[in-house]
Amino acid sequence: MSHSDIANLGEDLVAQWLQSTGWIILERQFSCRWGEIDIIAQHSENTLEPLLAFVEVKTRSPGSWDDGGKGAITLKKQAKIERTARMFLAKHPEKSDYACRFDVAIVSCQISSQNHHKLSVTQKPTTISSIGEYEFQLQEYIPAAFDSL
Template structure:
């Protein structure tokens, strides 16, 4: 499987996990001239103060050169995500008063011999999913990983 396919599967996995924890996925791969946001999700547990999460997903094989994707969230990348989030809010002014935050999902991917699509919680990872021949693990979900709008 190619790198973009693995990245898309990692985003699918995180979207599924977010939905299982009460989030509504508003948009996937929102893009504009400033950049792209992998997942935009809304949580309305407290209806008076809904939350928007702009989620950057980093899917890597174990032992990657950039610390599982953490090293790829540079200040320049953060600025692009923030500008893109501003464009999303400009297109959706009804959400402009929502509390906003920028989350990062660190996903590990490796080849597995099993072939099913169960989502389960494990001790060493937040969640695990087997998709085809690949095992995806949500290693870390970093809430408010960098300053919000």
């Protein structure tokens, strides 16, 4: 399986989880000249105003060099995502008054036969999916991540 296939499967897992928690997926892999946003989702249940989440998904194998993907969300990457989000809002002016936030989802991917090794995670996996010989786990979902990274 290629890296892009694994990344897409990680994004699929996060999109399914978001939908199961009341989010509506508006776009997947939204791109413009500034960059790409993996998932754009809207939540409007039980809130006074709708909320848009621009979600960056990082799918990594255990023990990755970049802290499970968190290290890849540099200030430069954040700026690209923010510019891309502005382009999305320009294309959808009816959503320009919505509250917006930038979330990060950390997905772990490993070959199923390696499952006897314990993953070192800071949080219990939220959701798990097996695709062929691979197992994907949503390890951490960080709402408003740019504020905390």
